[in-house]
Amino acid sequence: MLDMLVVGGGYVGLAAAVAVKQAAPHLAVEVVEAVPEHVWQKDERASAIIAAATRMLEVLGVWNEILPDAQPINRMIVTDSRTSDPVRPVFLTFDGEVEEGRPFAHMVPNVSMVRALRGAAERLGITIRHGIRATGFTNTGSQCQVSFSDGSTTQTRLLVACDGVRSKLRDMAGIKTVTWEYGQSGIVTTVSHERPHEGVAEEHFLPSGPFAILPLTGNRSSLVWTERTADADRLVESDDLVFEDELQRRFGHKLGEIQVVGGRKAFPLGLTLARSFVAPRLALAGDAAHGIHPISGQGLNLGFKDVAALAQTVVEADRLGLDIGALDVLERYQTWRRFDTFRMGVTTDVLNRLFSNDNTPLRVARDFGLGIVERMPKLKNFFIDQAAGKSSEGPSLLRGEAI
Structure with missing residues (x-):
């Protein structure tokens, strides 16, 4: 019988497995993933990783492996304009350091992050099973029996659902959600540009939604481009000339000529919040617990905060001899x-x-409100600390401390 079974082999699921197994090596931990083994290597996206999350990844022993591919965000600027405006006035700027030598965030390719976490899982002896879906589970009181699409079953004391915003396990547990759609989609792609970005991230607020330019290593940037869903679908399906022309109008010419160097996909945007994060023998983490708008770049980081809190809860309960899957725990x-x-x-x-x-x-x-914040350094520093996850009361891993 397993102590903890994680359903979902993305960065949140892998991080949860690694965090628990590292702190409590005697616990039997396994990960199951619905997609085939090498699908994760095709993910062209990149994610913003806040300072608190990088501290956790340091403790888990994977940050040094990720760091060569990570681009520090040294500064962030915020504008508010129309696409047709000849000038985009900057209303708000944030310097990037929360402490000396540590920026408030890095941009990290998803592939690099998953590769490092998979390597850590393998070193710790965590089994990762691919191409298997959880099709049901039954709480028998002292354990949970999980059935899979290949006909097999597994018993575990704790089942952790990291199976995405449309979580099947959440539905099976009868956990309701607060959900609504924005009528927007986020177009995600990568571009190269002539001039260096110098680690500056830009958030342009346009009438159809935010247009975020996020620096990557080299003269490249990751884009999260929000449009009304019908317009986003049209743009993604358009030919390269039309797409790049529309892109250049929003991107501007500050970094010179741009060229799309990755694929382009549109993801529908909405808000999904689980009414409960737990049930007997079950815990939700990552997008299974919450899906939010990418306007703040905090979606993945909320998942990493879940990991830090869940791992500490599980490990400390185990050290006290408590049942790690019990609802009160x-x-x-x-x-x-x-x-x-x-x-x-x-x-x-x-x-x-x-x-x-x-x-x-x-x-x-x-715009008046943005201008007020710009002129109040203490308020700006507060917002930066919040965005970076800086806290003296959070889980140990987010403070850079082992559990």
Whole structure:
């Protein structure tokens, strides 16, 4: 019988398995993943990793492997304009360091992150099974029996659902969600440009939604381009000339000529918050617990915060001789994570509604607000610390400490 079974072999699922196994090597931990083994190597996306998450990855022993592919975000600028405006005034700037030598975030290719976490899992002796879907589970009181698409079954004391925003395990457990769609899609692609970005990230608020330029290593940037869903689908399906012309209009000419160097995909955007993060023998983590708008770049980082809280909950309960799958134990994890998650979900929802429109009075009011923040260094530093996950009371891993 397993002690912990993680369903979902992405960065959140792998990090959860590695964090628990590293701190409690005697626990039997396994990961199952629905997709074939090498699919993760085709992921062209990159993610923003905040300072707190990099501390956790350092403790897990994988950050040094990731670091050569990671681009520090040295500065961030925020603009608010229309696509046709000849000038994009900068209303807000953030310097990138939360402490000397540590930027508030890095941009990391997803492939590099998953590769490093898979390597750590293998070194710790964690089995990763591919091409298998969880088709059902039954709580028998002292354990949970999970059935799979290949006809096999497994018993585990704790089942961790990291199977995405449309989590099947969450549905099987009867956990309801708060869900709504924005009528927007996020176009994700990578571009090269003539001039160096110098580690500057840009968030351009345009009437259809935010257009984020996020620096990667070399003269490359990752783009998260929000459009109304119908327009996003049209752009993704258009020929290269039309796509790059529309892209250049939004990107601007500050970095010279640009060229799309990766694939382009559109992902529908919405808000999904699980009403409960736990059930007997079950814990939700990552997108299975929450899916938010990418306007703040915090989606993955919320998942890593889940990992840090869940791992500490499980390991400390085990050290006390408690049942790691018992509901009263798991409720500590839920208490740790629920308020922060709902607060971030509401914040991103409000920001998206506030900035994804062309209402002139609202534009004047929000630009005035950005200008006020720009002139208040202490308030700016507070926002940076929050974005970087800086806290003296969070889980140990997010502070760079072993459990």
